[in-house]
């Protein structure tokens with residue numbers, strides 16, 4: 001294993017970045033005529049060492065997102081997680097469900113009946129209910145997971161009939177766009193289906209959370225109704241993959 005060397009400058013920049021992102025979220029909410037308290041900041045912690053994550057947590061971050069089951073499980077004991085909500089945001093394989101159910105407060109990346117069934121089954125076995133979001137592939141990209149908007153309602157209805165699993169809303173990662181106007185179209189389309197489904201008042205389908213917006217586009221997401229923005233590199237710096 002490589003020896004870990006603490007980067008003091010990076011530690012300081014996490015603090016500056018975190019505060020700056022918080023105020024940019026507030027500003028964009030106000031600009032959009034929204035209550036800033038309605039938009040939560042998720043610190044996305046994939047590939048980030050615990051000491052930097054803890055700096056954000058100590059500054060008041062109360063929601064973190066991890067992509068990989070194994071990575072989260074190996075870091076969690078080092079994290080200052082008291083009172084912090086943990087979400088899984090990365091693609092989840094059915095064979096990993098057993099390990100993560102009960103370990104996080106929400107799984108944001110549910111995009112198939114098969115995965116939902118396994119979450120339902122494992123949750124029942126553990127005697128708990130697992131909160132989820134359904135991930136939407138708003139740009140219909142082959143490379144991305146998520147359900148297409150036209151198949152969303154059908155998936156929601158199927159999942160809503162399963163036990164021990166609770167739908168809370170939607171999550172998306174839009175295509176990479178050149179500018180705010182382009183990406184804003186995807187966010188607006190997501191917001192529209194979020195509202196459409198909410199208005200249908202489907203049984204056991206709660207539409208409270210719309211998780212969208214990352215480091216490069218969270219302001220546009222806030223302008224388009226997001227209530228969780230998932231920000232990684234703009235807080236912790238560029239990711240190093242090992």
Ligand SMILES: *Cc1c(COP(=O)(O)O)cnc(C)c1O
Pocket residue numbers: 044046067089090173214215216230231232233234
């Ligand atoms: C990595 C990741 C993010 C954060 O990305 P940044 O561009 O670093 O802010 C958000 N959501 C998901 C699902 C991710 O995998």
